[in-house]
Amino acid sequence: MSVTTAKGFTAAGIAAGIKQNGNPDLALVVNNGPRRAAAGVFTSNRVKAAPVLWSQQVLKGGEVTAVILNSGGANACTGPKGFQDTHATAEKVAEVLGHNAGEVAVASTGLIGVLLPMDKLLPGVEQAAAQLSEHGGEKAAIAIKTTDTVHKTAVHQGWGSPRSSEAESGGGWTVGGMAKGAGMLAPGLATMLVVLTTDADLDSETLDKALRAATRTTFDRVDSDGCMSTNDTVLLLASGASGVTPAYEEFAEGVRAVCDDLARQLIGDAEGASKDIRIEVVNAATEDDAVEVGRSIARNNLLKCAIHGEDPNWGRVLSAIGTTRAAFDPDQLNVAINGIWVCKNGSVGEDRDLVDMRYREVRITADLSAGSESAVIWANDLTAEYVHENSAYSS
Amino acid sequence: MSVTTAKGFTAAGIAAGIKQNGNPDLALVVNNGPRRAAAGVFTSNRVKAAPVLWSQQVLKGGEVTAVILNSGGANACTGPKGFQDTHATAEKVAEVLGHNAGEVAVASTGLIGVLLPMDKLLPGVEQAAAQLSEHGGEKAAIAIKTTDTVHKTAVHQGWGSPRSSEAESGGGWTVGGMAKGAGMLAPGLATMLVVLTTDADLDSETLDKALRAATRTTFDRVDSDGCMSTNDTVLLLASGASGVTPAYEEFAEGVRAVCDDLARQLIGDAEGASKDIRIEVVNAATEDDAVEVGRSIARNNLLKCAIHGEDPNWGRVLSAIGTTRAAFDPDQLNVAINGIWVCKNGSVGEDRDLVDMRYREVRITADLSAGSESAVIWANDLTAEYVHENSAYSS
Structure with a gap:
């Protein structure tokens, strides 16, 4: 159930001593081939961490042999010196595995503005390499956790193209993945590191196309707290070890399904959250309008507090919609919370006391009455625990 | 020290029973002339409350005789029906004062999506009119409070143009004002109602110019919680009762000073806040860049939590800057917190342990090294008390 479910991959997760509490903090994922095609998407934050700058260069080559990921420090x-450290880390991985550093992606997560303890990280690389295993996916997923309370993995099984029998295609293919992310989940990617692996036999251009399509409607549409990280990285590595080349649509849907699963897990484990808020904007003039309105609702602190208090405060939804440039007439806005249309035509609708908000998932539907496009954004509520987790110590 | 400091104005503040707790909730401000010039600026939220829609029409005429303001309900x-209620309120004021309803501005604040109790509000208008007084400014300021812990007033005394002696100008002139605002303070105005009065002898065009110039760099640059209200209203009324026509620059500076004072008071009393954060962006390529960067820092929940925790977490400042479109090179960003340059050239600067964050005011300076423009944005920290105030009950 992780990056080692697909054939052709080994992984390891160890405690290198980067985290002062002794928890696992270093993960290594290796693509053993036969092919080593890869694609990546990165934070759109203009302040990018050293490992992001490094890995963006690596991905330009379209091939990745290994990914080394550390928690306990963002190296942003x-x-x-930070960039030199990332470079040295890639060189160390290349040396240990007998590969080229130009095919080693690096990802880091943790506090910004602190140099990594290279005296611990580099020996850790050797230790991790020694423990590489086809069963190492879970340990790798555990080692990239920061304030995550659980590690996150997902798998999608593909069975070849519908146009070819299983026998003809030589069996199935798999997309598996791991993710970490807790706070700072926001569009243009969340604070998260994600590694996806597949044994499908595909080139880097196809991987890139499928990955961008998948992240656009999954990771890019979770907005836990409106903050955008300096380190976000999503990588997709293909080993080709299944010998199967699935149809593009089928493969893309597999990647999307795994991304969607992991994105939902990120929201479900966001720092201090007590509610997962599914915001669906419908009848928008354009998809961009739907996304802009969804994000505006997702980021409204007053609404996030109201949801935390199980208060179906639709006025705050309208107030958030009103700040956008989307096409709508204020007198034609409708809002449902958990299926009850509490706002109709921009004014009071069904009885708000009918809204049942006891459960963790809260569904807000905003109907713009302006077209036929829609989008879903996932967010979290705002809680005293979130404040505590992000004020009581540096993170 | 309020709207009745300037000559020519009377005011009253009473408890009409709109608020269920019996606190004062209705204020009336009357311009007794000789002139009744006025200007107003309103929320840029596209979802506007009924009183905003009404008062925008009133202000088009350039004359305002009276302003009726209620707390206890936003009428948004x-x-x-909500618009009819606003209209009926203005008609009632006009009837009681013997004026024209088309010169009565209306402002409301409180919960969105609930109709006002007109059976209490209309008799309240009569009661308020009966108590109009040249000393009623404080009571009016008290009656517009919602979750404000203190009422807010400010005054600027002008002494005629520097080009004319006091004797020649016939004495001084005054700008006074009151404000209410607590949560939902954001650009394009905060959740606030502000009434400014002056006895300077000026026409509505001059008032409009001075008011827009003043709000642009004061109320529009406070961003307590990133949320934009449906009801924000700032009115400036001139009675001409001083007989003095000050030079424009002098008058504009007076209006700016009063707005600045009131804006600062709004931040100092924002819901649940424990810190007032002064964010100054310097060396920006354009003023727009400086404002965009300032707002982005002001709205970063993770940073707001860190400031609450007295943690000089400059990485979160850089992370926020990185989400903007402003001109800058990440390697040339400098950040000071309370005068200590904790980030230099996009990396670690002076020792963060030197930063003293014990006091309520926290100063963040972001140096973009990209030009010579600057801007100041005021914000608040994010606290468990903010969450509590906005989740424990509807507001």
Whole structure:
């Protein structure tokens, strides 16, 4: 159930001593081939961590042999020394595995503005390499956790193209993945590191197309707290070890399904959250309008507090919609909370006391009455625990 | 020290029974002339409350005789009935004062989506009119409070143009004002009602110019919680009762000073806040860039939590800057917190342990190294008390 479910991959997760509490903090994922095609998407934050700058260069080559990921330090805003450290980490992985550093992606997560303890990280690379295993996926997923309370993995099984029998295609293919992410989940990616692996036999262009299509409607549409990270990285590695080349649509849907599953897990484990809020904007003039309105609702602190208090405060939804440039007439806005249309035509609708908000998932539907496009954004409520987790210590 | 400091104005504040707890909830401000010039700025939220829609029409005439303001209900998202109620309120004021309803501005604040109790509000208008007084400014300021812990007033005394002696100008002139605002303070105005009065002898065009210039760099640059209200209203009324026509620059500076004072008071009393954060963006390529960066920092929940925890977490400042479109090079960003340059050239700067964050005011300076423009945005920290105030009951 992780990055080692697909054939051709080994992984490891160890405690290198980067985290002061001794928890696992270093993960290594290796693509043993036969092919090593890869694609990646990265944070759109203009302040990018050293490992993001490094890995963006690596991905330009379209091939990735290994990914080394550490928690316990973001290596962001660390200047030239930080970049040197990322480079040295990739070189160490290449040396240990006998590969080229130009095919080693690096990802880091943790506090910004602190240099990594290279005296612990580099020996950790050797230790991780020694423990690489086809069963190492769970341990790798555990080692990338920061304030995550659980590790996150997902798998999709494909069975070849519908146009070919299983016998003809030589069996099935798999997409598996792991993710970490807790706070700072926001569009243009959340604070998250994600590694997806597949044994499908595909080139890097196809991987890139499928990955961008998948992240656009999954990771890019979770907005836990409106904050955008410096380190977000989503990688997709293909080993080709299944010998199967699935039809593009089928493969893309598999990647999307795994991304969707992991994105939902990120929201479900967001820092201090007590509610997962599914915001669906319907009847928008354009998909962009639907996304803009969804994000505006997702980021409204007053609404997030109201949801936390199980208060179906639809006025705050309208107030958030009103700040956008989307096409709508204020007198034609409708809002449902958990299926009850509490706002009709921009004014009071069904009785708000009918709204049952006891459960963790809260569904807000915003009907713009302006077209036929729609989008779903996932967010969290705002709680005293979120404040506590992000004020009581640096993170 | 309020709307009745300037000559020519009377005011009253009473408990009409709109608020269920019996606190004062209705304020009336009357311009007794000789002139009744006025200007107003309103929320840029596209979902506007009925009183905003009404008062925008009134202000088009350039004359306002009276302003009736209620707390205890926003009369927003209340449909045609809500607008009828606003209209009826203005008619009642006009009837009682013997004026024209087309010169009566209306402002409301409180919960969205609930109709006002007109059976209490209309008799309240008569009661308020009966108590109009040249000393009623404080009571009016008290009656517009919602979750404000203190009422807010400010005054600026002008002494005629520097080009004319006091004797020549016939004495001084005054700008006074009152404000209410607690949560939902955001650009394009905060959740606030503000009435400014002056006895300067000026026409509505001059008032409009001075008011827009003043709000642009004061109320529009406070961002307590990133939320934009449906009801924000700032009115400036001139009675001409001083007989003085100050030079424009002098008058504009007076209006700006009063707005600045009131804006600062709004931030100092924001819901649940424990810190007032002054964010100054310097060396920006354009003023728009400086404002965009300032707002992005002001709205970053993770940073707001860190400030609450007295943690000089400059990484979150850089992370927020990185989400903007402003001109900057990530390697040339500098950040000071309370005067300590904790980030230099996009990386670690002076020792963060030198930053003293014990006091309520926290100063963040973001140096973009991209030009010579600057802007100041005021914000608040994010606290468990904010969550509590906005989740424990509807507001």
